[in-house]
Amino acid sequence: MLNKCKNHGLFIVFFFFFVQLIHAQDRKLADSLIVEYNKRNLTGIERLELLRNLSFNLSSDLEESLKYSNELIELALKDENFLYLYRGYSQKGQSYLLAGDLPKALDAFVKSSEAASKVEDKSYEGGAYLKIADVYSGIGNSANAESYYSKSIGILRLTTDTLTLASALLNAGDEAFLTKNYDKALDYFEESGLLFKKVNYPIGIAYNLGNVGMVYAEQGLDSLAEEYINEAMVLLEESEDFYPITVYLTYMSDIYLRRKDFSAALNYAQRSLDLAKQYRLKEQISEANLTLSKLFEISGNHDISLKHYKDHISYRDSIINLENIQQIADLRTDFEVSQKQIEVDLLEQKRKNQLILTFTIAIALFFIGILALLWYRRYLFIKKTNRIIEEERDRSDRLLLNILPEDTATELKLSGKVKTKKHDIVTVLFTDFKGFTSYSENLSPERLVETVDFYFSKFDEIIEKHGLEKIKTIGDAYMCASGLYGNKEDHAHKMILAAKEIVAFVEETKNDIAVNELTFDIRIGINSGPVVAGVVGSKKFAYDIWGDTVNVASRMESMSEPGKINISERTYELIKDDWSCEYRGEIDVKNRGKLKMYFLML
Incomplete structure (x- = not known):
């Protein structure tokens, strides 16, 4: 294949379900349901169904959705209603999926399957196992994914x-496709298509046909694939489902490139890019640009190839941070594997050289000088190789330290996992x-990434x-903590100093004529208290x-407020002796009641 990263299928739950879910949610309906909920008139099954509908229609708001799904779970447990207990855990899992929290989604789906096993209609249990399998597939655990797909299919055949x-058959076929078991994938697709x-x-039907086509493309059966x-x-x-079309177009580009029809291959790749841009599909914009870059490189047009490659990098780096962490983790793994292979190769070559040296000495002393020269050159080569290996190891370690704290990175390298730790008192900003949202709608992706990078690099x-710890960025939001590793005594003061510098930098930028088009007002919030810290994921590491x-x-x-630093009562108590603050009173906060707040005097 021209484009390695295209070696994936399209399965119906992770992608299609989310599209349908987003469109199915109705905020007006949710508001009317909340009114009904607040009346507290409904009981029994009617109350359970109301909670289920509320959780579903608020799925894009994780906190709200979890509020109602947890209440549904609690009430279903009390009533011993296993059907609604299954639905509560299932909706909770879907909400975590939309939020990108796969470990919590998996936990909820496992509990939904336990409840479903006690429901008379076994289709619920089969559906629960299907969701578990899809999560395992999403995190790259093929063994567990295949096991749960098999369980799901076995139960659903009886319903x-x-x-x-x-x-379930389609998604199981997709998993077989990912593991290059093409015959098995085609068997699944044949039955699911019927x-x-x-x-x-x-x-x-469309997804099934497209996945069959991708299998044939991987097998080199281009006519059937097309x-x-x-x-x-x-x-x-006809269904206006454009994401898979952008994927299939790049496969068509590969097919025509193998036929040496460069013009058609270029046309398909360009169509994929145009369609992905039209519907703002970042991942496919990145992949289409990479395909075009390689096509123009093949044709010798290096300038255009470079432009598309830069666009590919720009979009690739704008995708969710967890993906970048996975790429860095994969880079580390690939490097270590290649390092071990180099060591094995060098040892094998050294053994062969020693045998050659012994045999040569036995034949004639004449060759001693030649072998000595060869050995010396080999010594220089090994020395140079070891130096390169050491440099790459240091580089890999630096990359890991960019995404994990030093203590956490050391623990991960030594044991392969990180224990969750509780910190009694830290400060979070x-x-x-x-x-920013309305401003970003008028920016090109390149300019948007440049703007965010300008501020966050300084932060x-x-x-x-x-000496603070950056936790993550989400869109234009920036999160960091003080007191996780070091700064145990003055963590709040350190955070206040950093917050003041951030505000000063933003204000200074607004007065800088050279960058005045990048200026924004910034809001900052700080709180202190206990947290739990750790790394989630077995492959895509994320410290949080x-x-x-x-x-x-x-x-x-x-x-x-813009240009202000708003601190909680807990933080105020830690810094009040050294910093002047303006008491704002007790302010009503969504889902929290009234909280005392203070503005730090700048």
Whole structure:
């Protein structure tokens, strides 16, 4: 394949479900349901169904959705209603999926399967196992994914739920495709295709045809691949489902490149890019640009190739931070594997050289001088290679330290995992730019990334200067903590100093004529208290902190004002002797009641 990263299928739950879910949610309906909820008139099944609908229609708001799904779970447990207990845990898992928290989603789906096993209709249990399998597939655990797909399919075959069975077969086929078991994938796709046709489900039929086409493309059966992919794209265009079309177009580009029809290959790749841009599909914009870059490189047009490659990098780096962490983790793993192979190769070559040396001495002393020269050159080569290996190891370690604290990175390298730690008192800071969302809609992706990088690079310098720990960025929000490793006594003071520098930098930027188009007003919120810190994921490592302290810090930021630093009562008590603050009173905070807040005097 021209484009290695295209070696993935498209399965129906992770992608199609989210699209349908987003469109199905109705905020007006949710508001009317909240009114009904507040009346407290409904009881029994009606109350359970109301909570389920509230959780579903608020799925994009994690906190709100979890509020109602947790209440649904609690009430279903009390009533011993296992059907609604299954639905509560299932909706909780879906909400975590939308938020990108796969470990918590998996935990909720496992609990939903336990509840579903006690429901008379076994289609619920089969559906629960399907969701578990999809999560395992999403995190790259093929063994567990295949096991749960098998369980799901076995149970669903005993039910009348044809659509869920077809979806399970399609997704199991996709997993077989990912592991290059193409014959097994085709068997699954053949059966799922028949079932989708039986229930007249166009989206399922389209995905099934497209995945069959990708299997044939991987097998080099280009004519069959083209036939199936074209048929899939026709159905998807009718359904206005454009993401898979952008993927299939790049496969068509590969097919025509193998036929040496460069013009057609270029046309398909360009269509993929145009469509991805039209519907703002960042991942596929990145992949289409990479395909075009390689095509123009093949044709010798290096300038255009370089432009597309830069666009590929720009979009690739704008995708969610967890993906970048996974790429760095993969780079580390690949490097260590290659390092071990180099060591094995060098040892094997050394053994051969020693045998040659012994044999040569036995034949004639004449060759001693030649062998000595060869050995010396080999020594220089090994010495140079070892130096390169050491440099690469240091580089890999530096990359790891860019995404994890030093103590955590050391623990991860030594044991392969990180124990979760509780910190009794730390200080957490959140920042947010006022009006950034509306401003960003008018920017090109390149300019948007440049703007965010301009501010966040300076923020990184400031927190490093004060010995703080950057946790993550989400869009235009920036989060860091003080007191996780070191600064145990003066963590709050360190954070205040950093926050003041951030505000000063933002204000200074507003007065700088050279960069005045990049200026924003910033809100800052700070809170102190206990947190739990650790690394989640077995492959895509993500260092994070959790706890009520983090939630309150976020509320401090949202209740702040432009150019102000809003601190909680807990932080105020730690710094009041050294810093002047303006008491704001007790302010009502969503889902928190009234909280005392203070503005730090700048």
